[in-house]
């Protein structure tokens with residue numbers, strides 16, 4: 001009899017991990033015929049943002065059923081298999097332990113899992129899998145359609161350089177090349193710029209392009225100990241995303257404040273630790289430490305490059321720093337064309353006027369001429385253009401009105417922020 005246990009960390013789990021690296025057991029076993037005969041089922045609401053259109057044309061969260069608690073028998077390739085699910089108490093929480101067993105050689109079981117893996121890969125084709133951490137464990141939280149890198153508008157030279165760099169990092173000979181030279185096989189990038197300039201979008205689209213799963217680390221929800229455990233759990237090929245990395249510890253001393261800064265820094269580090277927050281030194285030690293996986297691609301993002309400690313972004317930890325700024329004329333032109341040019345497979349909105357590419361480009365030039373460079377983020381521009389996607393002409397005609405409105409909203413928010421600051425300092 002051969003059996004493989006899934007769920008809790010164990011030797012057998014390690015054994016089948018390579019088979020299952022991309023395949024959570026439930027997703028694959030749920031598609032087996034026995035899953036439909038199970039008397040007891042675990043019903044779960046689908047991916048957080050997934051929707052399905054039902055008979056009434058309503059979009060609702062889909063329900064998924066998979067066998068739950070008990071033993072279920074099924075035949076696969078003329079062999080008898082059984083799937084056993086038990087609930088194990090782990091202090092205040094419980095965890096499911098799943099065992100799949102069969103009579104026959106390990107090859108039978110391997111064939112079964114390969115089949116499941118194939119089904120899972122089909123399910124995730126052209127999708128990017130996102131993991132986030134909950135209670136110190138990585139959980140798959142989302143499956144997003146892969147976003148083409150071409151839809152992220154940025155400096156073309158930077159984009160091309162990044163793509164080539166990652167491609168050569170991930171090529172099969174790269175691990176040996178690095179180890180022969182004693183160089184850690186890791187890559188780190190820092191993307192910086194104002195909000196809404198495409199930092200997260202770029203990370204996700206790169207993950208899709210290179211077929212990497214994304215692990216999002218929420219810095220404010222971990223301490224040094226849990227960070228170490230989480231990094232040790234990363235697979236050997238993945239993209240680790242640290243968003244808003246300036247949130248680590250407390251504000252870091254800037255350059256020029258460095259002499260008085262050391263004492264201050266020590267204080268802030270121990271303050272961060274005592275508050276159970278991740279301190280900068282914990283982050284640095286863990287990123288460089290033995291538990292840090294070889295082969296991982298680290299992407300850090302920040303809106304405040306000047307708030308980051310130099311140690312965090314020194315060469316070796318961060319190989320490239322890429323700025324994603326507010327839109328210049330060329331970016332505006334590209335964003336405009338992206339919204340108004342017909343794309344393959346587009347279903348034309350009845351309200352949308354069909355326009356040839358040349359006409360759209362003419363409007364795009366007019367639009368870019370109207371909007372000052374570096375004042376508005378690509379996110380702001382995109383959202384305005386989407387609002388007017390029915391007519392490129394109207395989008396150009398109303399742009400001044402939109403800029404005035406956006407500026408007025410901004411100054412209102414600045415006034416509200418300073419009022420809050422004054423109230424807090426007088427409280």
Ligand SMILES: Nc1ncnc2c1ncn2[C@@H]1O[C@H](COP(=O)(O)OP(=O)(O)OP(=O)(O)O)[C@@H](O)[C@H]1O
Nearest residue numbers: 151152153154194195196197198199200201378379
């Ligand atoms: N350079 C860009 N090219 C194309 N779309 C963009 C770009 N920048 C922003 N967007 C659009 O704006 C939205 C927000 O972008 P995103 O979350 O990537 O920005 P961000 O820089 O990560 O923001 P933040 O710093 O606030 O986290 C997304 O819907 C994205 O499609």
